[in-house]
Amino acid sequence: MSLVPVSLSRRAVVAAAFSPILAPGVHAQSGRPIRLVVPFAPGGSTDILARAIGPKLSVALGQTVLIENRAGAGGSLGATDVAKAEPDGLTLLMGHIGTLAVNPAIYPKLGYDPLKSFVPVAWVARVPNVLVVSASSPAKTFQEFVELARKQPGRLTYSSGGNGSAAHITFEYLKLRAKFFMVHVPYRGTAPSVTDVLGGQVDATFTGAPAVLPHIRSGRLRALAVSSAKRIPALPEVPTVAESGYAGFEADQWYGVVAPAGTPAALVTRLNAEINKALAQQDVAQQLATEGALPTPTTPQAFGELIAREIPRWAEVVKAGNVKAD
Structure with a gap:
């Protein structure tokens, strides 16, 4: 484990600690794993997708990726935890349509803002x-x-x-x-x-x-x-x-990785590239197909645009259906 002088700036500390993400093939220097938070209990689609890409990221980044299930309040507890984490690339959220698009309309005191609290990293899959x-x-x-x-x-x-x-x-x-x-x-x-x-x-x-x-x-x-x-x-x-008979009807569940707002662009770019590579690997593709999931490799910008489009769309449905939280 490398020792970093106290006099270095915070940005330099982050860069030194997480050089394995920035430089392929370099072993982790910080000794700390990456947390990929699943805001639901084990066994669901969000958990399955996280566990499909987690091992691939571990190999690609030379850094352990731990899947952490933190369920509660329709995924809001886990999402809030990630939103408040340091933007250092060590904490990520496997978000989905509920946590990133529907919850703002359902929970009046949500502990995060899907557009302001996170930076989009990668759109992983959609599940019809x-x-x-x-x-x-x-x-x-x-x-x-x-x-x-x-x-x-x-x-x-x-x-x-x-x-x-x-x-x-x-x-x-x-x-x-x-x-x-x-x-x-x-x-x-x-x-x-x-x-x-x-x-x-x-x-x-x-x-x-x-x-x-x-x-x-x-x-x-x-x-x-x-x-x-x-x-x-x-x-x-x-x-x-x-x-x-209902032209334009589309209501797939979708899933993707986001990081706390402020996460350096270089980390986001690298994570996006590695997740997209993982989705292209045959064993991951087969696992997703078994689950009825369709991989959706794209850019962070495209994933962010999806989230922004979906929030007002589902707010209308929530209002029309008088949908309330438990």
């Missing part, structure tokens, strides 16, 4: 949502599902992993566009919300592909539509909502 019903549902197609909901306003139910979750706002967006009403049943997590659709206690859910693909393949759930602009490779026979 899939509208599913149980195999015993009378709705065999998306159109039949919408008609059924319209004929029985308030009698049908849909589940999500919690108030303000991606599944919740996606379904609210569908209700808004298709003009029908169903009752929301929030759960503490995606898994139980899917389990009760399987069991018939809830009529439908519109959640990320990873949570429902195994049940669709086993025949226990019926996929009616996907939220992406185009059909997805994992479910090529399932139409999009857009092609089913």
Whole structure:
């Protein structure tokens, strides 16, 4: 471990401590790992994506990358923790549509500002949502599902992993566009919300592909539509909502890495390059495909533009659906 004279400026200390990020192949001098914070419990899509790219970053940077799960308040606790961290490249957030675009409309006293508290690093992936019903549902197609909901306003139910979750706002967006009403049943997590659709206690859910693909393949759930602009490779026979009569409908979950505001541009550039390289590696691509995730390598600027576009868009949906936090 290199010793840095106390007289060096803070900027010089940061540069010396984190030269492994700036210079490929140099071993870490600080001895401190990089924290990649996942603001949710282990096992979800955010966690899976972080653990897919984490080991690749460790090798590329010559520095240990630790995945740290810090769940709570719809991802806000973990995001706030990262927002308050030193902008030295050692603390990163695996953010997603909820933490970076939806939460500002739901939590009036959010501990961070998605646009001011962070600098975008890399857009990692998008995960299409899939509208599913149980195999015993009378709705065999998306159109039949919408008609059924319209004929029985308030009698049908849909589940999500919690108030303000991606599944919740996606379904609210569908209700808004298709003009029908169903009752929301929030759960503490995606898994139980899917389990009760399987069991018939809830009529439908519109959640990320990873949570429902195994049940669709086993025949226990019926996929009616996907939220992406185009059909997805994992479910090529399932139409999009857009092609089913609602042009322009798109409501994928998306995920990406951000760092605390003030993180040096050189670190951001290097991290972006290494994450994009990781996404191009065959084993990572295969892992993402298994999860129904589509890699989205691009620039930090493009990812920042996505976040800026999504915040007002989902604020309208939250307001129209009167979405509240737990």
